[in-house]
Amino acid sequence: MINLSRFSSMFLIPILMIVSSCSQPSTNQVEDSANKPSDTPEVATEDPEKLDVDYLTTLALMKGHLMVAQELIQAGKPEEAEPHIGHPVEELYGDIEEQLVTRKITNFKSILNQFHDLVKTAPKSDKIKTEYNSSMTAIDQAIAAIPETKRQSPEFILQVINRLLETAKAEYQAAVAKGKIVELIEYQDSRGFVMFGEQLYQLIAPMMSQNHPEKHQIITTTLTELKTAWPSVNAPKSLVMTPEKVSELVTKIKENSQL
Known part of the structure; x- marks a missing residue:
């Protein structure tokens, strides 16, 4: 006659081992799961x-x-x-x-x-x-x-002005060849961008003058010099300012915009 008690023990031990091994993931499985990319796409948020x-x-x-x-x-x-x-x-x-x-x-x-x-x-x-x-x-x-607070913020407005001036610089460079204005529209574009850039600066000039007097002086002086590249809406017969000089002045304004 079979000893049921002994048989049960012999039969149950392997089963318990199998169940135990299935109920806990291995270390490798955990690591693989952690490293596996999520199926949920990340939503890009713009600043x-x-x-x-x-x-x-x-x-x-x-x-x-x-x-x-x-x-x-x-x-x-x-x-x-x-x-x-x-x-x-x-x-x-x-x-x-x-x-x-x-x-x-x-x-x-x-x-x-x-x-x-x-x-x-x-x-x-x-x-x-x-x-x-x-x-x-x-x-x-x-x-x-x-918001008005942002429109009066030097840190914010200077970013916009510098973007405008960079565009003006690129347009001016495109307008000039062999020491002459050869592309009238680009010359006029760049003039308009500098003109409005100066208008934007007037929004923050009082605050700049009070809080950053040295930078304010440099920016206003440099803007005044930069504008001379466009003496009129009509292109000058002789180039007043080289693209290299325009680039230098734009860079100078940008450097002094770091508050």
């Missing part, structure tokens, strides 16, 4: 500060284009003004279109297009000034979506 800088820089470029366009219209050159009025829609508007929705700003592409169409079809119309003002007001309203 809010960078979004604001990009947004305001794009709007600032629009204003620079329109400022130089207005100069050309006043000089009786609407045909030269036309591409500068078109660029805000054709080259820039798409960069902020989603941001306008997020920031609850009314779409103003139609306002820009209306101004552009008028200059193309009726360059001597009495409505041109009104359309120009409407376009600039629409851009200003979009700029107002940036």
